[in-house]
Amino acid sequence: MNIQEPGGAGATRRVRLADVAAAAGVSTSAASFVLNGRTDQRIPEETKERVRRAAEELGYRPNATARTLRTGTSGAYAFVSDFISSTSVANAMVRGALRELDAHGALMFAVETQGNADMERRLIEQLVDRHIDGVIYASMFTRHVAIPELPAGVRLVLLNCLPPAGVADRGVTAVVPDELGAGRAAAQVLLTAGHRDRIAFLGSFPDGMSGGQEWGGLHPLALDLRVQGITARLAESGLALAESIPVTGWDIADGQAAAETLVGAALPSAIICANDRLALGVMRALRRYGVRVPEDLSLVSFDGSQLADITDPPLASLALPLEGMGRHAALRVLEDAPSPTVELLPMPLGRTGTIAPPPLP
Amino acid sequence: MNIQEPGGAGATRRVRLADVAAAAGVSTSAASFVLNGRTDQRIPEETKERVRRAAEELGYRPNATARTLRTGTSGAYAFVSDFISSTSVANAMVRGALRELDAHGALMFAVETQGNADMERRLIEQLVDRHIDGVIYASMFTRHVAIPELPAGVRLVLLNCLPPAGVADRGVTAVVPDELGAGRAAAQVLLTAGHRDRIAFLGSFPDGMSGGQEWGGLHPLALDLRVQGITARLAESGLALAESIPVTGWDIADGQAAAETLVGAALPSAIICANDRLALGVMRALRRYGVRVPEDLSLVSFDGSQLADITDPPLASLALPLEGMGRHAALRVLEDAPSPTVELLPMPLGRTGTIAPPPLP
């Protein structure tokens, strides 16, 4: 609430601690003490009550800026991401982090570096100038990142990214999806449906081509781990991938083109696609050629994007638990001393509309 | 950069203005004066240079918290939205606002009220406690909103929403999409393609049913305006909608169900759908019944969501200029005194894959 400036013609001023103290007839120190609920100094309940009532009646709200200047902590955190992506990847992680931070009374700065190191440095400086308590450093795809430099006391949690390869992880907290486990789960769901030696993988790159694996000079980790998980699970059942279908990109059209090379020859009984966009392209190609999904061919993919919900039938996809990742990162960064560990979050399987037993030969 | 605390065993401290002043051999006032580039007081160039060099060498960064406490302005803004939506609506607006704010050196708090008035009040209080300079108040769908209470000096811009109906707009700045113009454009593109008296609208609600128009007790404005725009443009050519096809919801399945009622009877030559999700449902139903889009039937819709890009053929949709809306809102809120006007942003037509001349009867 506001206070009439004595002598001021209608000018008002925000209520401050001194006003509360004056109204309660105590010193500002005592008022501060009471309102912060400290107990290491004794103040009689009657006095405390007077202070609390005065604060209530005046509509007192502490000035967070002054408190921050004094204490060095702000209760504000920064979500620093490379891209507030046009896909909704960032969106879901931001939402998770935001909700968890809010649940703890903290505020969140959102910041986008656009993958630019200078911009990142500049933004982090701006944030540090404002005494943020911690940084959630997020990448739009899983990869190794350079650890941003932060002053002591500003906590850091990596979200959907890991410390530089080869560097010991000591001291860094990270939250990433369990891509290896997802690869295993993709194989598992097909094995359970009865598929055996006619399972194909679509989404690797032709020999000599690294354009898709290297993205802007960066190396996404998901693809390799997904494939590792798949082959590991198949190997446990004495099986192997029947075929690995290369693609020349990551998008719908690439999946469609790759799938069209298959038609005519003997089809696999199931295809595991590297991501949802490829899978959508595959579905489109198969439909054109009269191959029914899942009756003639089963399909599993990764990401759990919104695409998976709008295909017909709904695509079986191992979902990146984006909101959960955001939440977990927030929980870590709120900790006094974040445990320096890599937290793997499971990737659940959503709908299973594209999975059926293999067709009879 | 940091400074060795004299006598401290390795303890360092952030460089402050006093350190710069001492290094340059001037007072803190003079240093402040120089570093803020003020010109209403004369200081010889030589002294200025000494101060600047000292700041540079020490790696001085001003303490934003102290400056905010002193000046009352923070260079931080808040993006307050009802939902950091699961659709990517918010995402694009946030991105636009964020990029524009960053371009002006400002930081942005992101905040989600979940449509809850108490939560909104609490969050805005928290933000005001931190001396934010302004609020971008966004809604995920166009509607009238109650104006949040803010102290004098904190600017407000409404994004994708308008002041309460019937209340004079005076003093409030708002940025909204031009839904009326989009309705006109939808009709126009069909007229240009040669459609005349067999244009249908899909997406109104059956008589007596307001569930879709009222959403959580709130009234989206887009539907009415879109229809108004369509009928106005048709009327100018002496035409009217051939038919209005009701739906029972806003989603893919609703569009699909509504379109299935059509098949068998005489089809319209074109359907304007209230939004992309409905249009996708319509496409799905038509494909099932062998109606080709756009050869047998043209389709236009609204929103310009990601859905429109992934249909086959790509859906003609009048796009909500979400990122642009975010940018414009940011530009308004950065102004000293935002012009109290409603800014209408055009909704451009993207791809036109679902538009063709009407089939011969």
Place this chain on the structure above:
DNA sequence: GTAAGCAGTGCTCCTTATTGG
């Protein structure tokens, strides 16, 4: 013409003073 001095921003917390028993 140059630049230092110092009050003020609102809060926290350490140090000191004043009571009453």
Place this chain on the structure above:
DNA sequence: ACCAATAAGGAGCACTGCTTA
């Protein structure tokens, strides 16, 4: 006269900008 219990005092956080020398 001494010790709790209670509360006031005031420095300090880093900066800006008016006033003064």
